[in-house]
Amino acid sequence: MKILECVPNFSEGRDEAKLEEIVEQIRKTSGVNLLDYSRDEDHNRSVVTFVGDPDKVVEAALRACLKAVELIDMQRHSGSHPRLGAADVVPFVPIRGVGMEEAVEAAHRFGRELGERATVPIYFYEEAATKPERQSLPAIRKGEYEGLAEKMRDPEWFPDAGPHKFNPKAGATIVGARYALIAFNVNINTQDLEVAKQIARAVRFINGGFRCVRAMGVSLAGKGICQISMNLLNYHKSPIHRVFETIRSEASRYGLEIVESEIVGLIPVDALAGVASFYLRAHDFTPSQIIENRLL
Amino acid sequence: MKILECVPNFSEGRDEAKLEEIVEQIRKTSGVNLLDYSRDEDHNRSVVTFVGDPDKVVEAALRACLKAVELIDMQRHSGSHPRLGAADVVPFVPIRGVGMEEAVEAAHRFGRELGERATVPIYFYEEAATKPERQSLPAIRKGEYEGLAEKMRDPEWFPDAGPHKFNPKAGATIVGARYALIAFNVNINTQDLEVAKQIARAVRFINGGFRCVRAMGVSLAGKGICQISMNLLNYHKSPIHRVFETIRSEASRYGLEIVESEIVGLIPVDALAGVASFYLRAHDFTPSQIIENRLL
Numbered sequence: 001m002k003i004l005e006c007v008p009n010f011s012e013g014r015d016e017a018k019l020e021e022i023v024e025q026i027r028k029t030s031g032v033n034l035l036d037y038s039r040d041e042d043h044n045r046s047v048v049t050f051v052g053d054p055d056k057v058v059e060a061a062l063r064a065c066l067k068a069v070e071l072i073d074m075q076r077h078s079g080s081h082p083r084l085g086a087a088d089v090v091p092f093v094p095i096r097g098v099g100m101e102e103a104v105e106a107a108h109r110f111g112r113e114l115g116e117r118a119t120v121p122i123y124f125y126e127e128a129a130t131k132p133e134r135q136s137l138p139a140i141r142k143g144e145y146e147g148l149a150e151k152m153r154d155p156e157w158f159p160d161a162g163p164h165k166f167n168p169k170a171g172a173t174i175v176g177a178r179y180a181l182i183a184f185n186v187n188i189n190t191q192d193l194e195v196a197k198q199i200a201r202a203v204r205f206i207n208g209g210f211r212c213v214r215a216m217g218v219s220l221a222g223k224g225i226c227q228i229s230m231n232l233l234n235y236h237k238s239p240i241h242r243v244f245e246t247i248r249s250e251a252s253r254y255g256l257e258i259v260e261s262e263i264v265g266l267i268p269v270d271a272l273a274g275v276a277s278f279y280l281r282a283h284d285f286t287p288s289q290i291i292e293n294r295l296l
Numbered sequence: 297m298k299i300l301e302c303v304p305n306f307s308e309g310r311d312e313a314k315l316e317e318i319v320e321q322i323r324k325t326s327g328v329n330l331l332d333y334s335r336d337e338d339h340n341r342s343v344v345t346f347v348g349d350p351d352k353v354v355e356a357a358l359r360a361c362l363k364a365v366e367l368i369d370m371q372r373h374s375g376s377h378p379r380l381g382a383a384d385v386v387p388f389v390p391i392r393g394v395g396m397e398e399a400v401e402a403a404h405r406f407g408r409e410l411g412e413r414a415t416v417p418i419y420f421y422e423e424a425a426t427k428p429e430r431q432s433l434p435a436i437r438k439g440e441y442e443g444l445a446e447k448m449r450d451p452e453w454f455p456d457a458g459p460h461k462f463n464p465k466a467g468a469t470i471v472g473a474r475y476a477l478i479a480f481n482v483n484i485n486t487q488d489l490e491v492a493k494q495i496a497r498a499v500r501f502i503n504g505g506f507r508c509v510r511a512m513g514v515s516l517a518g519k520g521i522c523q524i525s526m527n528l529l530n531y532h533k534s535p536i537h538r539v540f541e542t543i544r545s546e547a548s549r550y551g552l553e554i555v556e557s558e559i560v561g562l563i564p565v566d567a568l569a570g571v572a573s574f575y576l577r578a579h580d581f582t583p584s585q586i587i588e589n590r591l592l
């Protein structure tokens with residue numbers, strides 16, 4: 001069974017009824033499983049997670065985004081999270097039996113169809129990017145909705161699909177393919193935030209750490225400890241256990257220990273199997289040995 | 297989704313066509329997934345693994361065992377593995393969304409119906425046992441098929457279901473409920489079999505080790521190392537990581553190390569999640585965070 005995940009972000013986090021209408025489009029698409037959705041009033045933004053066969057996922061994503069473009073008016077939108085459009089960001093994530101090429105293909109197919117049917121300019125990002133400068137989501141989103149009309153006039157920023165014309169109501173949609181992201185936090189028994197920041201620097205890419213790790217040190221004042229708060233952008237390339245063991249080693253130079261860790265939200269079973277096989281030295285273990293995997 | 301597993305053992309390991317006929321009964325039952333089957337010529341015995349909704353699993357088990365009773369004649373059976381009947385042992389194993397009580401209920405329902413429809417005496421074992429002396433499979437099987445007619449005359453060994461009359465062709469069927477069994481081997485960098493046996497004694501129940509662990513030390517002559525070969529009978533009560541760490545600690549007193557470990561065959565995702573959450577100190581992790589689990 002093929003499983004592709006889609007995690008669209010919509011620029012509506014205050015009107016619950018509108019979000020429900022959008023989510024309903026996914027619910028009613030057969031062959032697709034809605035896993036989670038949540039909205040944030042301050043960000044005025046919602047995130048939806050669903051999975052299924054690639055064709056069905058593209059279909060559900062189209063229905064939901066067409067509904068979002070119908071219901072959300074960017075001319076009246078405000079919120080603290082950067083955004084470019086009503087259906088703001090739509091990443092496709094290979095989970096199982098699907099390669100990155102197939103996720104990219106789904107993203108391109110989805111983007112071209114949404115662009116045409118909703119007359120919304122489309123930008124492809126990360127693995128689906130058409131040029132290196134568009135790999136970075138923040139680079140595409142720079143200037144936000146308010147700067148989009150002008151940005152689109154720059155030939156550098158002609159859209160990848162959809163009309164070459166600003167859509168005041170819908171803005172633009174950023175469509176991409178990426179690896180499954182794991183939100184992983186590790187707590188250290190120190191109140192010294194500077195130490196936590198040092199450890200975060202040791203593991204994160206921008207300071208010379210692991211290629212697919214974003215990290216920051218934060219203080220958990222209520223607990224009297226600090227946390228290394230991370231996003232693991234590709235657990236195949238920068239696996240959980242390696243990041244964890246590096247934090248353990250860096251903490252030990254200060255005489256500190258890992259108190260606990262936290263996996264936030266969803267995680268693919270492959271990533272867990274990787275952790276177990278590392279610590280058990282079970283070099284030949286494969287996820288096909290997991291009973292539940294046989295049922296999908 | 298509820299998942300109950302059934303792992304019937306049949307006293308036929310030489311005639312592939314007969315095994316195929318038996319397995320076909322499971323394949324053609326809708327709502328049931330055949331995971332694995334294999335036969336052993338020396339043992340003259342086959343093991344089949346399938347899963348599904350409890351009602352469907354009972355139905356498939358009945359079909360397969362009725363076919364086994366039809367095709368196998370115990371009067372002509374020989375093989376090196378202890379056995380009592382044609383459909384020799386039928387354990388039901390709770391995997392997901394099913395408690396032990398429900399597995400026991402399925403075992404009892406199956407046993408009563410098979411006993412009646414096939415006129416085969418039934419003994420319930422392990423969690424499904426009707427008295428303490430019948431919890432142990434070897435105790436029920438003692439005397440084997442050849443001693444069964446006489447054993448059944450002892451009021452201590454009246455069957456739990458089915459006729460109180462010896463069935464020469466089918467023998468008896470032992471039906472039970474048990475926890476998922478994990479076959480787990482740990483390799484140590486020593487050629488000294490005595491040391492491996494010492495380590496096996498440290499972890500296994502009969503010598504004072506973990507309650508739900510069977511273990512023996514064996515020599516892997518070809519590799520020049522030894523192995524602690526184990527069955528973990530209940531990974532909730534005697535978890536993989538604890539057994540592994542105890543072996544590591546016991547090996548270290550001899551200056552030895554764990555070279556690798558091996559999970560043989562299938563394992564429930566819960567057991568892996570337990571390993572990962574132990575080593576990552578992820579105390580709050582729950583298997584519902586695993587994406588694939590959301591799809592079952």
